[in-house]
Amino acid sequence: MVSPEFSHPQSSSPMAKTRNRSFWCLPDGCLVLGSAFLSLLLVWSFWSFFTPTQNFQSPVTEPSLKSKSSEDCSESGFGVNLKSDPKDRTFYDDPEMSYSIEKPVKDWDEKRQEWLKYHPSFAAGARERIVLVTGSQPKPCKNPIGDHLLLRFFKNKVDYCRIHGYDIFYNNLLLHPKMGSFWAKLPVVKAAMLAHPEAEWIWWVDSDALFTDMEFKLPLERYKNHNLVVHGWPKLIYDSKSWTSLNAGVFLIRNCQWSMDLIKTWSSMGPISKDHEKWGEIQRSTFKDKLFPDSDDQSALIYLLYTEKEKYYDHIYLEGEFYLEGYWVEIIGGYENTTERYLEIERGAPKLRRRHAEKVSEQYAVFREEFLKEAGNGRGSWRRPLITHFTGCQPCSGDYNQMYAGESCWEGMVKALNFADNQVLRKYGFMHPDLHDSSTVTEVPFDYPADEGPW
16 A cells, blocks of 8 residues: 555644543553452462444443452552463353454453453553554465565564563464455454453554564553554545545554444455445545555545544544654665664763663663654654555565565565664674675674763
């Protein structure tokens, strides 16, 4: 898919306005424990070592008073207990529950709340817990270098998740035989929501997208009143009616009933619908710049936003202030300049140049932010883009948009992968000296002056 003409951030985006209504799927009471129960849990741990009709207004029921306490799990210092699954019945014991995209889930907020009640060690940090989901085709790639590129794209996502403590799920099967190509993500996302009730967010990232700022974390506080975050521009939806007004290849979706309902409605425009062909015609007639006749997931989401604005707009955050996903053509030419600017900062800030363990990388990201205030965001910025998305390139099939040659796609991918890999390798004492050459590395020297020290 081609990047929209106005792919730079829209500083006046109406999505940035303050919204007062909160749509947290889990209430505060769900994230705290009774102190007596917590003490019992501690002793034990030492010993054992979608429907089309949307319902956006229903808050999760407050838990009983027995589970409330002034003690907050997030301050208790205890980790999650991976060896405990109590015998209490939960939604997993309901024979009517289904992971299938065709069978709706009801009362998901209550079911998640109940599961967390029986697994209290997961309550701490639940509102910021993310599971990243990605995947690729079930068969070997036709492109000779396709499987190698996909492996490196996956490694990149694993690196990012390891650095930030996120779980990751890679799927290479069609979970519904009719939901192929770009529609394949929706069955996977729904299944991930059910498989990870401990996570507040599911983050879908296409296989041809990679992280190119390994330090940056999503500003979750910005999305506290929203249930879906996607890179997009309101003016292109409502004024231009463009099918590139958002990009559905990367999105963050809250693990809640609203999202279950959205996935059900969204997927009803896909191949599982008997009206799939009709939906393609409707989308093509609505979005004049749509390039192909079939109904696709991106056009379907834009169509919902365009035709049912009152229903969806306040719940979907169109992120245009940074590269939640950035169009590769406008990004890869700036990697060298970005690298040099970051090195220039480090030359003047010894604490950023200091070697450190990978596990404490986030602290150094905070340090760096004070030097990036003038960097800007988006087009023209020298800040690292969070994600570089190779839309229009298909590394596995070898197909590509005729706007550019296939060689530029594959060379661009190698350059982006090495640019990102250097941010990881430096923690291990090495780096790629040439972004176009993946096979060579050089050792990163200790470069503090003798009288300077790391601080």
